[in-house]
Amino acid sequence: MNTSTSDERVKGVRLTADTLTVTLMDGRVLGVPLAWYPRLLKATPSQRARWKICGAGYGIHWPLVDEHLSTEGMLRGAPAPAPKHKTAVAA
Numbered sequence: 001m002n003t004s005t006s007d008e009r010v011k012g013v014r015l016t017a018d019t020l021t022v023t024l025m026d027g028r029v030l031g032v033p034l035a036w037y038p039r040l041l042k043a044t045p046s047q048r049a050r051w052k053i054c055g056a057g058y059g060i061h062w063p064l065v066d067e068h069l070s071t072e073g074m075l076r077g078a079p080a081p082a083p084k085h086k087t088a089v090a091a
Contacts, residue, residue: 005026006026006028007024007025007026008024008025008026008058008071008072008075009024009025009053009056009057009058009071010022010023010024010025010053010057010058010059010060010071011023011024011025013051013060015034015040015045015048015049016034017034018033018034018035019031019032019033019034020032020033020034020036020037020040020069022060022071022074024071025057030071030074030075032074032077032079035079036079036080037067037069037079037080038080039062039065039066039067039080040062040065040067042065043062043064043065043067047062047064047065048062048065050062050063050064054068055068055070058070058071058072059071
């Protein structure tokens with residue numbers, strides 16, 4: 001009988017120049033390349049340091065760079081979607 005429970009809420013966040021590491025409440029540690037999140041990659045260390053837990057504990061928000069990540073997406077291995085470019089409208 002499996003009695004383990006998972007708790008995918010964020011416990012802690014650590015960033016280096018090239019990696020985002022998130023510790024979950026259940027003890028798992030997720031490490032993902034910062035290149036997956038271009039806004040964070042381009043942000044200054046000071047901007048990256050200003051994060052807060054959101055979404056009832058299942059998300060992380062960087063207000064200075066307008067980035068929101070979910071633990072669900074990180075667990076799926078989902079990088080940020082490519083930005084949508086506006087196309088010029090022919091006259």
